[in-house]
Amino acid sequence: MAGNRGVVYLEPGKVEVQSIDAPELALAGRPCQHGVILRVLTTNICGSDQHMVRGRTTAPAGLVLGHEITGEIVEAGRDVEFLGIGDIVSVPFNIACGRCRNCKQGQTGICLNVNPARPGAAYGYVDMGGWVGGQAEYVMVPYADFNLLKLPPLDVSLPKIRDLTLLSDIFPTGFHGAVKAGVGPGSTVYIAGAGPVGLASAASCQLLGAAVVIVGDMIDERLAQARSFGCETVDLKQSATLAEQIEQILGLPEVDSAVDCVGFEARGHGADAGAEHPATVLNSIMEVTRAGGALGIPGLYVTGDPGASTEAAQEGRLVIRIGLGWAKSHAFYTGQCPVMQYHRQLMQAILYDKVQIANAVNAVVISLDDAPAGYQDFDGGAAKKYILDPHGVVPPV
Numbered sequence: 004m005a006g007n008r009g010v011v012y013l014e015p016g017k018v019e020v021q022s023i024d025a026p027e028l029a030l031a032g033r034p035c036q037h038g039v040i041l042r043v044l045t046t047n048i049c050g051s052d053q054h055m056v057r058g059r060t061t062a063p064a065g066l067v068l069g070h071e072i073t074g075e076i077v078e079a080g081r082d083v084e085f086l087g088i089g090d091i092v093s094v095p096f097n098i099a100c101g102r103c104r105n106c107k108q109g110q111t112g113i114c115l116n117v118n119p120a121r122p123g124a125a126y127g128y129v130d131m132g133g134w135v136g137g138q139a140e141y142v143m144v145p146y147a148d149f150n151l152l153k154l155p156p157l158d159v160s161l162p163k164i165r166d167l168t169l170l171s172d173i174f175p176t177g178f179h180g181a182v183k184a185g186v187g188p189g190s191t192v193y194i195a196g197a198g199p200v201g202l203a204s205a206a207s208c209q210l211l212g213a214a215v216v217i218v219g220d221m222i223d224e225r226l227a228q229a230r231s232f233g234c235e236t237v238d239l240k241q242s243a244t245l246a247e248q249i250e251q252i253l254g255l256p257e258v259d260s261a262v263d264c265v266g267f268e269a270r271g272h273g274a275d276a277g278a279e280h281p282a283t284v285l286n287s288i289m290e291v292t293r294a295g296g297a298l299g300i301p302g303l304y305v306t307g308d309p310g311a312s313t314e315a316a317q318e319g320r321l322v323i324r325i326g327l328g329w330a331k332s333h334a335f336y337t338g339q340c341p342v343m344q345y346h347r348q349l350m351q352a353i354l355y356d357k358v359q360i361a362n363a364v365n366a367v368v369i370s371l372d373d374a375p376a377g378y379q380d381f382d383g384g385a386a387k388k389y390i391l392d393p394h395g396v397v398p399p400v
Contacts, residue, residue, distance in 0.1 A: 098126065163354075
């Protein structure tokens with residue numbers, strides 16, 4: 004390869020496309036024969052990236068961003084047995100060794116061997132092992148045979164790549180939240196947040212057979228996007244409470260299941276809509292979920308938030324009404340989505356037109372050079388999922 008460029012975090016509110024080191028098949032100074040180098044075909048901007056770019060984490064300057072990657076193998080180590088040059092693959096954002104106790108149990112989001120600081124690793128993310136991100140022209144992926152999902156032969160210039168690129172994170176993450184919330188045929192579900200993950204979770208609930216999917220947000224454009232594929236919506240800016248708005252839709256003020264797709268930068272509802280209250284979503288979904296229901300929580304919560312307004316929130320300590328959840332016998336499911344549990348099945352759903360996930364999240368293709376503008380637009384609440392196309396192979400739709 005001639006060179007490499009990537010999206011680099013510089014300081015709060017600022018990213019830049021820079022020349023970066025070309026990837027090598029090496030880890031900690033030794034050969035990485037189980038890895039591959041990918042020519043990145045698509046790589047997406049994620050809401051989790053936005054937390055870092057806003058300065059709401061301890062991400063260091065110089066971090067190459069990006070954990071949602073689809074690419075073509077251009078080099079493979081000698082220990083890679085089942086993938087070859089030219090294969091197009093989806094890269095789970097979780098980096099997993101495939102050998103530890105957690106990986107063998109399918110808990111690839113908390114692999115024990117790929118991050119010396121804590122269980123779990125990801126590309127281009129703070130405190131997740133120091134791995135170089137994939138918002139770049141080329142990237143190295145370790146443990147390739149275990150981690151990568153080989154896509155069927157496809158023309159990347161066709162629109163379907165917009166759907167398949169979402170297999171690396173957003174679609175499985177939204178689906179995971181719905182599954183862990185117990186969504187199934189006939190369910191009524193509340194999705195907190197109409198950002199890309201919330202919209203992906205809403206589409207996942209429909210795929211799972213939910214009878215009614217209600218999406219809540221404060222941004223009109225995002226609520227309109229949710230309605231575009233058949234969701235009911237609640238406007239959290241309104242003076243009516245969440246329970247009251249749900250009752251207007253369902254005839255009762257509760258749902259069977261709820262999914263938190265907002266995370267730690269949550270804001271208050273109604274009169275408090277402009278103020279940040281990081282426990283708002285967790286408390287509100289306990290309020291509106293029926294006794295015995297389940298809460299899926301794929302929304303990100305961090306152990307270090309230097310931008311929080313209180314000392315407690317800066318350490319991830321939130322004022323949660325755990326007594327309410329306990330009294331209602333709620334089940335809580337948190338943490339990273341183990342992408343490999345879902346991505347093959349979701350690939351099949353895409354290929355056989357059982358879901359139009361790119362349309363649901365309003366996926367928009369832009370160039371790598373347009374990444375800074377994409378970050379700025381996304382931070383302003385755009386109802387879009389930005390897909391970066393480093394090599395100009397995917398036409399906009």
